[in-house]
Amino acid sequence: MPRPFLLWPDPRLKAVAAPVAGVDDAVRAIWAEMLEAMYAMPGVGLAAPQLGIGLRLAVVDAGTDPGAGRAPVRLANPEILAHSEETLRHREGSPNLPGLAEEVARPARVRLRYLDATGAVAERWFDGLWAISAQHQVDHLDGKLFIDRLSPMRRRRALEQWRKSRRQRARR
Numbered sequence: 001m002p003r004p005f006l007l008w009p010d011p012r013l014k015a016v017a018a019p020v021a022g023v024d025d026a027v028r029a030i031w032a033e034m035l036e037a038m039y040a041m042p043g044v045g046l047a048a049p050q051l052g053i054g055l056r057l058a059v060v061d062a063g064t065d066p067g068a069g070r071a072p073v074r075l076a077n078p079e080i081l082a083h084s085e086e087t088l089r090h091r092e093g094s095p096n097l098p099g100l101a102e103e104v105a106r107p108a109r110v111r112l113r114y115l116d117a118t119g120a121v122a123e124r125w126f127d128g129l130w131a132i133s134a135q136h137q138v139d140h141l142d143g144k145l146f147i148d149r150l151s152p153m154r155r156r157r158a159l160e161q162w163r164k165s166r167r168q169r170a171r172r
Contacts, residue, residue, distance in 0.1 A: 002037035003051050005095040008145065010052075013096055017049050017056045017141045019077045023119035027057065031074045031117070034059045039070075041095055045133035047140030050096055058137035062129040073124075076115035078138055081123065083107035083131075090132045092146040100162040104149045106135050 006013055020027055030053060038046040038059055048057040061072035086108040093101035110131045116122040126134045136146060147155050 002033045002040070005037070005050055005098075006052050008094075008097045008147075010096075012052055012054065013049060013140075013145060014143045015049065015054060016143045017047070017054050019056050020115070023076055023115050023117065027055075027076060028117070030055070030057055031059055035061075035072055037095075038072075043095070044129060045137045047137040049140050049143075050094070056141045058134075058141065060126070060130060060133045060137060062133050073130075074117040075112070075134075075137070076119075078112050078114040078134070078141070080110050080135070080138055081113050082111040084109035088128065088132060090129070092132070092136060094145060096145065097147065097162060099165055100147070100158060102146065102150055102154065102158050104132075104146050106132050106149075110135055112138075 030048060034046045034048060034051065034057070037051060038061070044062040045058065045060040048055045056077045058075040058078060059072050060075065061070055063071050084107045087105045088108045089103050089105045091101050092104045108131060109125055109127050111123060111125050112134055113121065113123045139145065147158060150158065
């Protein structure tokens with residue numbers, strides 16, 4: 001059973017996650033827990049800090065073909081090496097801010113370097129929704145949420161609406 005998601009404004013969501021020394025059974029167990037939580041949402045990515053684990057670990061699975069099966073990418077210590085000039089706008093959300101989603105523009109392609117599930121250094125280009133999700137997860141590892149990518153006015157308005165919605169739900 002995965003641990004619960006932290007809820008914004010938990011200060012652990014703003015902390016920069018610590019690098020892992022390598023991939024071992026403990027890291028693989030955390031990835032397994034993260035994948036269970038991500039698929040239960042359902043979502044296309046998850047970073048360890050979202051579950052209160054302050055390590056630079058993330059998982060991404062933006063496959064949209066239900067017949068193709070699951071093909072998650074496990075990332076340890078991911079870093080963005082390059083990105084496209086072309087951007088995509090996508091409505092992003094987070095289980096740390098349940099019910100809040102806003103359109104965010106991000107590069108359409110990114111190249112990441114990371115330790116893979118075997119512990120080997122890997123580099124890969126991520127495209128489209130895969131790229132958006134990978135960038136979203138790297139942001140979490142750096143203590144940022146998608147709302148930090150909004151203009152101050154859009155962020156303020158979105159958070160006011162989110163708080164109002166949560167108060168209304170709490171009264172029911």
